[in-house]
Amino acid sequence: MSELWPYSLTWADVDPSRHPFDLDEHAAHRLAVLVVPLLPDASTIDDVSWPLTAVTEFLVQRYGQWACGWNWSIGEGDLDGGVVGAWCCAAHTVTTPEATAPLVVEALREWRSWLDELRQRFIDLAPPTDVPVASVDPWHWERACTRLVTMVADRTEAESGWYGHCMQVLHWFLASHGISEERAEQIVEKAVGGRFDSWMAPDATVVDEVSTRFAQAISQNP
Template identity: 35%
Template sequence: MADDGLRHLLETWADVDPARYPFDPVEMSVAVRTLVPPPPPRATSGDGGHAGWSEDFAWVESVSVLLSDRYGPWAYRWHWGPWEREHVGFVTDHIPAPADAPTFVADSLLAWRRWLESLAERFDHLLPSVDPTRAAGAADVVAAWEAAVAQLMAFAATPAVDNDGWQGNCSRTLQWFLTAAGIPSEEAQAVVDRALERFGWWAPLTAVEIGEVADRVARDAVSPTGIVPAGRIDNWPDTWPHGWPSWRATNTGWGAGHPSDRGHSA
């Protein structure tokens, strides 16, 4: 059984990597019929509002524990899949009727698993590019990190419906990628937190923000390893990657330095 105090954290790629946890969708669709307990009745308050939030949360938690015990820690967040617009929201807002619960859980778990498998394919493609032993030079390593982060942010943010929905998805995805690249989980979280800290909630994600986060993550992820020299590398293209603006560019008005440095005199 997974550690009750840690199973929900999913801080590293090893916690959710599909390659580590074999999964048979057919077996799962049969197992949930007896595995999933019935959800609580839909109680209502005197004014017509729902009054069973704590019971709903307890049901979601019980399903999470049962699934993670059977399929691995990744299944604890069975309700994190990129759902359709009408299903977006905290899972307790969508507790099904008892007869529909097995199908609801199976569909949610399968959507989550398929998203992780799609993410794993991207990791497999991008991880070799950020391997310093395969790079021709320091600039290539940083550029590869920027490209990887930008691509992963675009992928992670795609399912987000609300303007404030991208931060959580992007944060988790980037932290997992850093740990998959060999960076310890605490350091990976610190790198991602620093890169995202300036963005408040309800802030739409644009190409400019993606470019800035990609640059920050790349510099913090690579520099501590000693791969990149302390001096600035100036041989950068005007846009990197795939049209994302770069603060190093000479055609965006950012040529004077990093965005955090603009407006400050020496």
């Protein structure tokens, strides 16, 4: 069921401009009601995440692939290295279906809020559009990388596996500005691969090094 995991989500999968989402309080309450029958009771849980598969499938079918990140919580939760604070993990968050359903909705809204925030940040950090990508002043790419790494480290609290989502966000940023998925993956791997660790936010020196490599990889891969 790896297709229900957020690790492989592309920017096309999550770009808010492609996937409208409006959940006011009335709609949020109705969604919680619909989720109730899909949830297990705490007494039946003997695995960390699989009891939530029905919930994830329902949310994805209703809203799109992006919704599979609803329970990508901070640290070692159902998954690893996410940004959602409203949900810990099935083992610690699930009680009764009626009490748990609103938490699912809150977590989904938090995840979507993060995607909306990233989209705006990608726009703010956009390089000039009147020159080829490889000719953009490296400063633009370095600035973007530095700010995005710092942003993700802060949001994930640099806990377990945080760097996976950090690399994904950098990948999304490049894809959002027209760089192919394959090339974006190569650039990010050259810049970041092996330089970040779990449970440790990178210091300024490491971030500067990664940002420089990020810019260099873009200019060296036309």
